[in-house]
Amino acid sequence: MLVKDTIGLAISEALKRAHQDGILSIDTVPDIEVDRPNNPDHGDFATNLPLRLARAARTNPLQLAEAIAERVEVGPEIASVSPAAPGFINFKLSDGWLQRQVELVREEGSNFGATDIGGGQKVMVEFVSVNPTGPVHVGHARGAVLGSALANALEAAGFAVTREYYINDAGSQMEAFYRSVWARYQQALGREAAMPDNGYQGDYIHDIAGEIIGTEGPRFLELSELAAIREIGDLAREQMVSVIRDDLGAIGVTFDNWFSERWLYQQGDYENAIAKLREGGHLAERSGALWFNSTALGDDRDNVVVRSSGEPTYFASDIAYHFNKFDGRGFQRVIDIWGADHQGHVPRMKAAVSALGMEPENLTVLISQMVTLRRGDETVRASKRTGDFVTLRDLVDEVGVDACRYFFLARAASTQMEFDLELATRESAENPVYYVQYAHARNASILKLAADRAIDFTEGNVGLLCDPHELHLIRTMLRLPELVVQIAENLEPHHLPHYAMELATAFHHFYENCRVISANPEDNETTLARLKLVAAAQVVFHRTLTLMGMSAPDRMDRTQ
Incomplete structure (x- = not known):
């Protein structure tokens, strides 16, 4: 038990004694909060409970603090309990107890800091999950490090954690990626081919096409375009996932599971999720498309799940994916870490989880805000290798793994951050x-x-x-x-x-x-x-x- 929890129990017992002695005559006591005071001169821990109780108890808060403090029975951890104006109770730890903890820390070794508040609860942390259409860039890397460290802490707290990467390998962006590789493949073999209008630029597309040529030769030139794109697409996707896996592994970010979006359709999760939403009356046909009635569940607008063409939207895949997480695999809690451009997606995802019969409180979405790279007064915007963004590999090569992890962790996920490249490589106490x-x-x-x-x-x-x-x-x-x-x-x-x-x-x-x-x-x-x-x-x-x-x-x- 944490020492602050021990103090909380001692305060609770003191309240009972104060009630028995007629000092405190209220029926409902708020949660006892024990925190570290801002000024360490006041002690190691403090509670403002007397301030919070004073009005209901119709008692001066300082007098109430004195009465409760008198009734606190301290153990070997506590050297002193003292009331303080305007209505606090301060606790100072015993020097002898502190000294003995040195032995305890050494005994616990690598288990020091572990707790069991999680009680083995089955939790998924899903993070990064970018489309395998290009290398991981610095924006994705921030979410990767946040998710990795959060999963570590949850495990230390006694949760059964699964780290998952969701491979978004379906949809129009993947089709554009496949066609881009196909175009570069043809060009490298001397055939004229135009890049698609929404194609992916950068040297890495040339690299993927070159690797396919190296292993498969020119055989895809003999196929029809659709057949060639399908086969080249499979190879390109696997290569890109491998690159992403290696890039993330280079900064110590690993996953217990890599889950393909395609599996949702192959395993029937998509059909089962849509069927459940139909049964619950949460879907409606409008103008040939299928809509999810999310406004009835707190969202600000309804959302399309199946287009009039019959093609599922990304939202439909996400619904099926979360159905798989909760219903299919039995996770008791799911934590998603998404990029800043997905902020507006959160309410409708919560609504979908509710419509599927799960508690929306069991889904937590953390938004990882944007990252700006700076070198001195210069803003770094692009990589020569990719053509339009700075990759994680670029960053690791310049500042190292540890700096990447520390600086990405040093700001709350909800705040935008500047990554100072010069500071990250400085060998001084400033870094x-x-x-x-x-x-x-x-x-x-x-x-x-x-x-x-x-x-x-x-x-x-x-x-x-x-x-x-x-x-x-x-x-x-x-x-x-x-x-x-x-x-x-x-x-x-x-x-x-x-x-x-x-x-x-x-x-x-x-x-x-x-x-x-x-x-x-x-x-x-x-x-x-x-x-x-x-x-x-x-x-x-x-x-x-x-x-x-x-x-x-x-x-x-x-x-x-």
């Missing part, structure tokens, strides 16, 4: 990636020095860790489990890099103010205790960086 990883490398160098000198600190006495910088580092380390719960509840992985900075700052300050390995024999016991703290801090650094999908280097070389 947060360097600052955080340098803290871990500094940590590792201390432990290596201890190992080189054969210093055995297993019997170190953590009770000697009394310096304010030592205790502050411990306090900062112990925030990770709370952070995992917060991310799992609010789906906000952007808190991880901010926490990593705070942890690095706490460690740097500790290092600069507390000599760890002393040459003075009189400091031997202090050395052993501080080495235990450094070893525990390494556990937390490694865990935090792993949740973000970043590396934890033992030294800071330019090649890292």
